[in-house]
Amino acid sequence: MTQNSPQFDPERIARELDWNLLRTFVVLAESHSVTDAASQLRLKQPTVSTALKRLEDRLGRKLINRSPGHYALTEAGRLLYREAVEINGSVLRLSTLMREMTDDVRGHVRIAMASHVVSPLIDQALAKFHTAHPRATLTIDVQSSAKAIAEVAAKRASFAICLVGDHNPALEYRRVFREYFGLFCGPPHPLFKRENLAISDLEGHGSVSFETDRLQDVLKAVTVMRAQVALGQKITGVSSHLEEVRRMIVAGLGVGPLPVHVAARDVDDEQLWQVPPYEDLPAIDVYLVWSEKAVKNRAEQILLDGLLEVIESTPLEDRSYR
Incomplete structure (x- = not known):
């Protein structure tokens, strides 16, 4: 089957592809088995298997190789997962963005934070943000640095404050x-x-x-x-x-x-x-990591701007703790 086949027509895929199938696939891709994914989705295993089969039929590609003791994404599955994570993150944020369209800043900010990050710069930015926008809310999830960056890439976290190894070109980095x-x-x-x-x-x-x-x-x-x-x-x-x-x-x-x-x-x-x-x-070095591609609510953008402002206005020697 060629890439010009009607099977791969972009208009047909966009018209027929169910976003719920993509959400299910993201969970499948991050799981160790269909049974594991079904448990996370609170669905029966046959329902999840059927959803995977429907998605594979829609796309004309096998996405997961499954056999006794073996469960791995195919090349097409890995490609779809990278795209589906971003799509799923954007869809999840839609209702939040609509709900927060008010005169007051009432948005929720979720920070993925490495364990025991201690810096007066961060405390200063949080205090200033809360004073100016008391209706906004905040969640700080303590995670490994790798997991924190993955949460930002998947648009499940507003931004991360963590250690950084290799730089993902899709993300932005600023040393805190x-x-x-x-x-x-x-x-x-x-x-x-x-x-x-x-x-x-x-x-x-x-x-x-x-x-x-x-x-x-x-x-x-x-x-x-x-x-x-x-x-x-x-x-x-x-x-x-x-x-x-x-x-x-x-x-x-x-x-x-x-x-x-x-x-x-x-x-x-x-x-x-x-x-x-x-x-x-x-x-x-401890970094602030965020995605420019992620659509941010007002609270997220204001706090991110506040952090960047306090970083840029403070010389590195005053941000080095010996």
Whole structure:
């Protein structure tokens, strides 16, 4: 069947394609099986299988390869998923946009936030926004940085504040602040409160860290630091949430990395103790990530503009927390 066949006529597809089928396909693409997708959609499995078959018939392409123990998108399925995610996100926002067409700014803003992002710039922008628009509402979802960016790309989040690895050309990025990571231990650890420690004193001790603490990931600089002090071989605990990494460090599970400015209060409260190295600490940048393609409600646009304004009016040295 050629691409010029009536089967692929754009007008016919636009006329006959059911948006509900696209919504179902997005869930199917993000699931591990039809059964899993049916559970999320609260539908019976045969209903979901029929919807997939109808979509494949409409498009004239197989979208998911299914067999016992195997469930994967085809090339056509991957292409459709990329487009369907954006379409589905736009449709979901329509009712919200219509509801918020009032004189007051009453929109809802959903921020996908990396774990324990600490910056007075963000607090300042949120305070100013709430004072000016008290009827607007806000949700902050704490997620891994990769998930936060995916939520923005899928138009399920207004914007994200997180760490960034590879830049998606479809999204916009602006550095909010720079933080520096040091290594810390907790009260049960044998190095706690020991003065005049050298890097050699850390050798052989176990460590805890972040799931993204890998050479190919966003905390590569932290991975290198751990390797330099011989903490790379024995990792006793990992988490994608800073609070849980901190919990494991305080509990004595091992030496672990934390942003120095975030750990400062715990150091003062004698819950954490910084260990070498003390100089040339790895710098990690935290970004504001958003999509220019996403149609924003008034509240989203106002808060985004407020964040960009406070970032651009503050020199980088004043946004670097050592």
